[in-house]
Every structure is written in structure tokens, then in C-alpha cells.
Amino acid sequence: MSWSKAWKNRQIKFSNQKLAFTLTILGSNASVPAHNRNQTAQLLNMMQVPFLIDCGEGTQLQLKKYKIKAQKIDHIFISHLHGDHYYGLMGLISSLHLYGRKNDLNIYGPPGLKEIITVNLKNSQTHLNYKIHLREWIPGEHELLFENLHMTVHSFPLNHRINCSGFLFREKPKKRRLDKIKMTDSISPLTMIRLKNGEDILDEHGNIKYASKDYTLPPSPSVSYAFCSDTKYDESILSYVQNVNLLYHEATFMNEMADRAADTFHSTAEQAALLAKKAKVKRLLIGHFSTRYKDLAPVLNEARAVYPATELAIEGTEYEEK
């Protein structure tokens, strides 16, 4: 696991087998673009599937800047309908069409997003040459939105002024691992696979010859990433993000503006860190910075005082989890 700057010439490796996931920050400023910080957007590549999370204005330019192939993105998650989290979506949808996209696009967003997209396309008389499947998640619910062989994505409720959802990306439980010390030439590759699958191997008399639990070790832990978009501090979030490898949590304000954070349904850096600490996450990433903070060092220091394993969601930063 390491943090690195993804400057020019960096290629997002969609086929990298070694990494469980990578997260590239495409924007992290609140409300308006400022101080060379774009509005919220992130590209998560988990189990070799690229997911776009939120799509602030200018996201398609950010994708180009960091050499991420937009046409390879088949799944877009939108947390809520404040403009700084989705005003880049129509532009991206349009560009994908103009570049000749044929593959279906899956969008998971709040109620109202379908109407917004439909009105835009209708009034511009645009007939997309690809299909959009728009799944509107149910506010306040914890729903399974996406599943493949290796992982799931669930929504979970956040506490914001309008309907707002977090997203939990989680690898499915892995198989048991073979105990190499106990592997001998008499155990065939097929037997090894069956043992890994938890199956006991019987002899010709029906007695257990190899018990799976004796020849295997517990599975290695599954990886997970939780995205907490705009929200006030709310401990009901804890149950959804417990023990995740990486938690992104907004930190719009510093503690000196805790009242304003509460009034606007946002969090402070200290509150984000407190939530990370209580959830026992491995690492915390804070973002959605107020434009009033040009220098983010004090914001980071405030969070680290509570939870040292904290980083800033700086545009171009890439987080890797092996």
C-alpha cells in the first residue's frame, strides 16, 4: 500500500492483477472549482472494474488528464444532486455518444436523476447510440446496487440537506488458502482445489482422508472502500463502514466552523477523523474542501490529531491497496 502522485504519463492499469484496488482522485473541492481543485469525482478500479464515483463539472477533462479511458467506464455512481457532484455527467454522457460508444452505461443515482437526463436529451433532440440503465437508489436504504463474481457495491444513507447516499465497494469473501507446509506430492492439484473450496476428501471406505480445515488456512481478508459524500457527522454511518481498508469522508470545514458545518449538513476534519477512529478503518481520506482553505495543511493536521492514518484527497493522488 502506498500513496503516489499520478502526474502526467501515468496510465491507469485496468488489467493490473496484483492490486486489489486503486483509487484516483479527480476532484475534491466543495461547491466551486478553486485553487486548482476540481469538484468531486473519483475513479475506483476494483477487481479490474472501473467505477466513476460522482461526476463534478469538468470530470471528462480530468479523466483525459490522468489518461483514464472514459469508454471503459460502464458504471457511474452519483451520491446526490447538488451540482458540484454531478454537473459533469451530461457532458460525459454526450461525449461518450460523440465518440461512438456502443456499450450500455449503468448509472446509479438518486431519485430525480433519470428525469434530469431525459429532459436534457429530449430538448437537445439527442438520440444516444448506446443504452443507459439508470437505477435510482432508495433514499435511506442500504441496497445492493452492483454485484459480480468478485465484489459488491451497496448504498448506505448519509445525513445531508437533500437525499444523499454513500457507497460501499467490497470484495466478496475469498476462498481458504492451501497450507503449503502440508502439501505433498500425493495430493493432486484437483484435490487441492477441492480442499480450498472447503471440501473434505474421503478415502475408498468413506472415511475422511484429508479434512479441508487441516490442510488449509483461513482466507486472507477481503478489501473494501467506503465513499462518504456530503454528510454531517452521524454515527449511524459507523455500522456500514466498520473496518474498511479505506474510508473517504468529507471534511468541508475545520473545527472552528463546527456550527456552520452542522447548519449546512457537512462535517469538520476532526469529525471525519473521529468517525474513522470509531469505525476502526485502516486509512482515512478527507476531501470536499471549502474554498476558504487554500492551504490544506491545517485541515490535515486537525484530522491527524484524532486519526493519524489520514491523507488529503488531492487531485491526481492515487491510493493503492494490494
Ligand SMILES: [Zn+2]
Ligand atoms: Zn451536497
